[in-house]
Amino acid sequence: MASAVCAYADNAEEANKSNNPLNLAPGANLQDYYTPRLYDSNVHTNDALLRGTLPIAPNDFIGVPQLLRATLPISTRPDPHNGYSTGIGDLNLFDIFLLKTDGVQLGIGPQITAPTAEHDELGTGKWQAGLAAVAIDASPSGLLGALVQYQSAFAGDRDRAHVESATMQPFIIHNLEKGWYLRSTGTWTFDLKNDTHYIPIGLGGGKVWKSGGNIFNTYIEPQWTVERKGDGLPQFTLFAGINVTFGK
Numbered sequence: 001m002a003s004a005v006c007a008y009a010d011n012a013e014e015a016n017k018s019n020n021p022l023n024l025a026p027g028a029n030l031q032d033y034y035t036p037r038l039y040d041s042n043v044h045t046n047d048a049l050l051r052g053t054l055p056i057a058p059n060d061f062i063g064v065p066q067l068l069r070a071t072l073p074i075s076t077r078p079d080p081h082n083g084y085s086t087g088i089g090d091l092n093l094f095d096i097f098l099l100k101t102d103g104v105q106l107g108i109g110p111q112i113t114a115p116t117a118e119h120d121e122l123g124t125g126k127w128q129a130g131l132a133a134v135a136i137d138a139s140p141s142g143l144l145g146a147l148v149q150y151q152s153a154f155a156g157d158r159d160r161a162h163v164e165s166a167t168m169q170p171f172i173i174h175n176l177e178k179g180w181y182l183r184s185t186g187t188w189t190f191d192l193k194n195d196t197h198y199i200p201i202g203l204g205g206g207k208v209w210k211s212g213g214n215i216f217n218t219y220i221e222p223q224w225t226v227e228r229k230g231d232g233l234p235q236f237t238l239f240a241g242i243n244v245t246f247g248k
Contacts, residue, residue: 012140012175015208018217018245019143019173019183022098022105022136024055024065031241035234039225045234046076047089049241067096067107077121087118094132094149104145108133111149115156124163126156136171142181143173164192179208185239186223196230200237217243 017023031049038045049071056066073089094111111132117123130151137144146168153163169187176182186200204221220240225233 011177011179011208012142014210014215015173015175015179015181015206015217016138016143018208018215018243019171019181019206020105020136020138021069021134021147021171022067022096022107023245024067024098025053026055026246027053027244028246029241029243031239033237033239035237037235038232039228039235040231043078044076045078046086048074050074062097065098065101066109067098069094069096072116073122075117075122077119079119079121085119085121087122089117090114090123090128091116096132096134103137105136105138106134111151113151120160124153124156125160126153126163128153128163140175142175143171145171147171162193166190166192181206181208183219183221185221191230194230196228196233198225198228198230198233200225200234202239204239213247215243215245217245 017025029051031051033047035045051069051071054068056068058064071092074087075089076084076086079085091114092111094109096107096109098105098107100106109132111130113128115123115125115127117125128151130149132147132149134147135145148166148168150166167187167189169185172184174182182205184202186202188197188199190197200223202221202223204219206217206219208215208217218241220238223237223239225235
């Protein structure tokens with residue numbers, strides 16, 4: 001019995017480290033959001049997110065830990081010629097300062113999005129800046145918290161529409177035995193410029209395992225839009241991915 005309890009505790013700790021956006025360890029992941037149909041249309045979309053995180057230890061200049069995260073999407077969107085364009089989207093960077101690491105973890109910091117999209121339909125054409133904030137409560141049972149982001153355009157193509165948006169991504173992770181876990185992490189998206197939004201709720205699962213000093217994590221999470229305002233928004237999205245946490 002004691003060995004089973006220890007094994008569960010070890011698996012829960014590894015699952016929390018792999019799923020916690022404030023975990024201070026280098027990481028890389030590939031995530032994919034496939035939406036087979038948008039409301040009021042027959043078109044589909046896909047976003048493959050290439051993401052890396054890098055922790056920075058406290059120093060004489062900044063006395064708290066930092067976590068840098070970069071996300072580069074490779075997206076598929078309808079084009080003006082009744083076909084589809086696939087290519088690189090807009091690059092997003094944020095730098096989270098961990099203000100509280102005991103109990104409920106809290107981090108906040110600046111973010112910037114660069115107009116790196118290969119085609120107009122894959123990005124906004126605007127430089128955007130704002131803030132990102134994360135609060136996470138970790139326990140052997142799992143994780144509870146949220147990532148909130150806000151950004152607004154400040155430069156870029158003057159012929160493109162102004163952009164102002166906010167997102168909130170709740171994290172609900174429930175650890176099971178042998179590295180398995182349940183998850184719900186749908187991202188609520190608000191287009192503040194056009195007064196539209198959609199709120200998806202996800203329910204999925206994943207599996208965490210350790211290989212050498214690294215933690216691997218694969219998961220799949222169907223997400224259903226339960227509330228929306230506006231047209232051309234996702235009805236249903238299949239979210240899946242793999243995370244690698246290095247050296248922890």
